[in-house]
Amino acid sequence: MSFDRLGLTLPLLQAPMAGVSTPAMAAEIGKAGGLGAIALGASDTAAASAMIAETRTRTDRPFNVNLFVHAPPRRDPVVEADWCAALRPAFAAKGAEPPRELRAIYPSFAGDDAMLAMLIAARPAVVSFHFGLPDAARIAALKAAGCLLLASVTSLAEAQAAVRAGIDMLVAQGYEAGGHRGVFDPDTPDDRLGTLALTRLLAVRSGRPVIAAGGIMDGAGVSAALSLGAVAAQLGTAFIACPESAADAAYRAALMGEGAAHTVMTRVISGRPARCLPNRFTALGEAITARVPDYPVAYDAGKALNAAARARGEHGFGAQWAGQGAPLARAMPAADLVWLIAGEMRR
Template structure:
């Protein structure tokens, strides 16, 4: 019996906790279909997180994953922040707006958020997962004592071994192909950019933890491939963006179905951390700006302000449209139907092999 089966998940499928895209309705639909649904509370307050968890529980009695960001807070650099805002000023002017006067660390890391911990200990979600790093031993011990299964993202073996030492129950092997933010612990350190296949096999053999593979997986054949490499499940994010239960707006959905899906790229210009995105005007600007950004999440404060200004002016080309390298294989359908199709495709592959 795999780790997920012990908590009541019958299919080796995990819906990625996509901050800003995954919703309680999406997570619940995935859970009710037999997979593990996820919500991310990293971009909200403790009260907002409580509301999301309670909302998900209104729609499902199944276990689901609650994701938080565990990044090391970035030191402030006023000179970089001022220069970054100045570089963005012409874009804001184009949309009849002004950039923020100052930048703020808009997302509080779980490593310093005791209020979020207290709320999780009270509500006790079945699974809690961490992105960008690991919380301290006190938080880990408290969550485990509350009965939570703990999962961390790893992009290399060193991070996987650190997750093992920290007391994680499983790791998400996030390959370079994955959409959204890289889970790399130290964004300024060299990134080996390991692909999903190589990373999954490496962690399955050497981390000492159950592995959930992520990155570029869009169908049952992809799920079967990572299971054959030793993973206990596959995590899919981009595959669920086009589901009606996600909060992706119409422009995002059209971009996902457009030619840009064949050309996803990594950018730091939107948030201050490397993230795989559909190409658009924001990523194009980021490739030319030629300035060091002020770090995460201060860069995202500026990015969100620009996105809002552009959208208010009817321009959708400055949105954060995260997507992985498998984006061209996206299918628009209700989440429960997608889970059933993925399960059917997986079964077909297994039957053909047997």
């Protein structure tokens, strides 16, 4: 399947945001002429299948399903115990205890045969990967099922690896982007390329169509990405405030608050670098010197701390991901926002 066969009337993709994007959001963006997305990385096979089915009841338009392809976490009982000890005072302030044992809560698609079988049967129009690439056999199987394959990359080296693997299109994730960095190996040096530089570099050097992502919030941003050689732009933070989003009231309020202008990159919430609105958890992380366990083991502790805080009415420990364009967020229905962006592009 080629990108043209998706039938988009606007070169706009909605970012697949785990915990935020929904089948309703994907359907509304498809209705408006863009490509909607659902995030399966935090779901097991049954939940992922149900999400695909629900999206198909809402729209006959193509949509993107996104998977996490992270390396298996390195389990170190000492590191994990030290991390829980470092978080213990924050738990105690909420009348709770850290987990006795941390879990790797999200499986990687790299070894998830049940998820692969479900996708081959479901045949979604677009499948995208974050944190890395699946093996050749999985890529070949998805291509044989007719899926267009996308991968997030943050450097030319990652883009070249994706091209060699047979990925059809590259999502150029600039350092401005909200949520988790798509770096294949979070422990190697990150050149922190911005969206502008990375998009242009890949448009000239990668040999694949490029989708620009990171800090893009409106029609001017989409047009700028196209002028750099991208075939489309991917927007995530722009849709968090839409009513179709699964973001809770506290997340929405933080997005519309002063902190939107001061996003931070942090590992402490999940174990991988991710851009977040500043909150109690990011401030806590700045004071902790203990080594953060690998993703998604650290996320088990982070989610437990957030749950303990929410039980006390405190919402400052959530994963409130957002990109550097956050102050430009607009609260309106997703389809209306897409149509508004299209008008801004024409102007």
